[in-house]
Structures are given as C-alpha cells and as structure tokens.
Amino acid sequence: MKVPGNIARWLFIFSLPPLIISAVINFEFNSMWLYENGFAKYGVGETTGLDEAELEKVARGLIDYFNSSDEYIAITVNRGGQKVPLFSEREIIHLKDVKALVEMNRHLLAGTVVYAGIYAGLCLFWRRGRYRRRLARSVVIGSLITLGTIVALGAGSMLFDFNSLFTRFHLIAFTNELWMLDPRKDYLIMLFPEGFWYDASLMLGGIGAAIAGALCGSGVIYLKRSRENRDESRGMP
Numbered sequence: 001m002k003v004p005g006n007i008a009r010w011l012f013i014f015s016l017p018p019l020i021i022s023a024v025i026n027f028e029f030n031s032m033w034l035y036e037n038g039f040a041k042y043g044v045g046e047t048t049g050l051d052e053a054e055l056e057k058v059a060r061g062l063i064d065y066f067n068s069s070d071e072y073i074a075i076t077v078n079r080g081g082q083k084v085p086l087f088s089e090r091e092i093i094h095l096k097d098v099k100a101l102v103e104m105n106r107h108l109l110a111g112t113v114v115y116a117g118i119y120a121g122l123c124l125f126w127r128r129g130r131y132r133r134r135l136a137r138s139v140v141i142g143s144l145i146t147l148g149t150i151v152a153l154g155a156g157s158m159l160f161d162f163n164s165l166f167t168r169f170h171l172i173a174f175t176n177e178l179w180m181l182d183p184r185k186d187y188l189i190m191l192f193p194e195g196f197w198y199d200a201s202l203m204l205g206g207i208g209a210a211i212a213g214a215l216c217g218s219g220v221i222y223l224k225r226s227r228e229n230r231d232e233s234r235g236m237p
Contacts, residue, residue, distance in 0.1 A: 012119040016142030017149050019112035022105050024207045035059035038196040047190045066102045091188045094178040136219040143216035150205050162198050
C-alpha cells in the first residue's frame with residue numbers, strides 16, 4: 001500500500017494549485033463587485049453611453065449567462081429610447097467560446113475539490129494520527145507550490161509586457177480570431193478594457209496567495225502542535 005499511498009498523496013499535493021486558482025477564477029467571473037468596480041474605474045459609462053443601472057444589468061446578465069445552459073447570450077440595453085441588442089454576432093460567438101473556458105474551469109474546480117476532499121477526509125478520519133500529520137505536510141507542500149506558481153506568473157508579467165502575454169493567452173486559448181475586436185465599436189472591449197483584466201489578474205494572484213498562505217500557515221501550526229504533544233506524551237523536556 002505504500003506506493004499507491006504515495007501516489008495518492010502527490011496527486012493531492014498537485015491538486016491544490018489548480019484547486020485554489022480555479023476557485024478564485026470562478027469567484028471572479030461571478031463577482032458583481034469586480035465588474036462594477038472595473039466599470040467605474042475605467043469610465044465604462046462614458047465609453048459606452050450606458051448609465052449605472054444599465055451597466056448593472058449587463059454585469060448580471062453576463063454572470064447569469066456563464067451559469068446558465070444557454071448557448072448564446074442575449075442582453076438588450078436602452079439606447080436612444082429603444083431596446084437593442086448589446087453585442088454583435090461576432091461578440092456573441094466569442095462569448096460562447098469564453099463560456100466554454102469558464103465551464104472547463106468549473107469542471108477542473110469540481111474535480112480537484114472532490115479528490116482533495118476525499119483524500120483529506122480519509123486522512124482526517126483514519127485512526128492513526130500520522131495520517132493527519134501527513135495531510136498537514138501535504139497541505140504545506142501544495143500551498144508552497146501554489147505560492148511559487150503565483151510568484152512565477154507575477155515575475156513573468158513583470159519581465160514581459162502584459163499586453164503581449166494577454167495576446168499570447170488568446171492565441172493559445174481560442175481556435176479562431178473572433179477575440180480580435182474593435183474598441184471603437186465593440187462593446188465587449190469597451191466594457192472590459194485591458195486594464196480590467198490586468199486588475200483581475202492582480203486580484204487572482206492576491207487572493208490565491210492569501211488562501212495558499214493561510215493553508216500553509218495552518219499546516220505548519222498543526223505540525224508544530226502535534227510535535228509538541230508527542231514530546232509531552234513521551235516525557236521529553
């Protein structure tokens with residue numbers, strides 16, 4: 001059982017980085033605060049000509065779409081006293097591609113949560129305390145790997161221009177050129193300028209690092225207390 005146990009342990013360790021990162025990404029795509037803060041920071045109301053109520057409706061419509069079974073998005077706004085579709089056909093198809101990535105991220109989150117939960121549950125409820133210490137050590141290692149990944153990505157964004165990295169991501173993530181939109185007429189770019197995604201990336205790194213740091217700290221504290229308890233039970237000074 002030693003080899004399967006070690007495999008299960010390392011699968012748990014390497015499931016933590018994608019679990020944490022995918023959880024934060026899922027949170028951001030569903031965060032009204034992030035949308036509204038970005039709209040206010042980058043003057044989206046002035047750029048699009050949409051008032052605050054309309055922008056809130058757009059944000060909620062996007063969140064609802066990413067959590068629905070709808071294939072295509074359908075958001076209308078008041079423009080010149082008339083209700084008209086917000087997005088062009090090109091933008092609608094691109095949002096379908098974005099939704100596929102959002103759903104892929106959600107599946108990754110669900111899979112890592114299930115596996116990590118089962119592994120942690122078995123370790124926690126196993127009779128021998130050494131399995132709990134093994135779980136704590138695994139959490140510390142997985143959290144450190146997560147922190148290292150975030151630091152590496154942050155360093156990469158500092159060494160290379162964010163715009164070039166953002167473009168490279170689109171080239172890898174999408175199999176078409178529908179993401180190449182015109183900021184002068186395409187509302188998707190007006191709503192979410194490059195600065196919005198830069199801020200979202202910083203938020204992803206900050207929240208992810210905070211979660212990983214908290215998990216790492218909790219694991220270290222548990223291991224320290226467990227060691228102290230064992231020393232006391234053995235009568236060691």
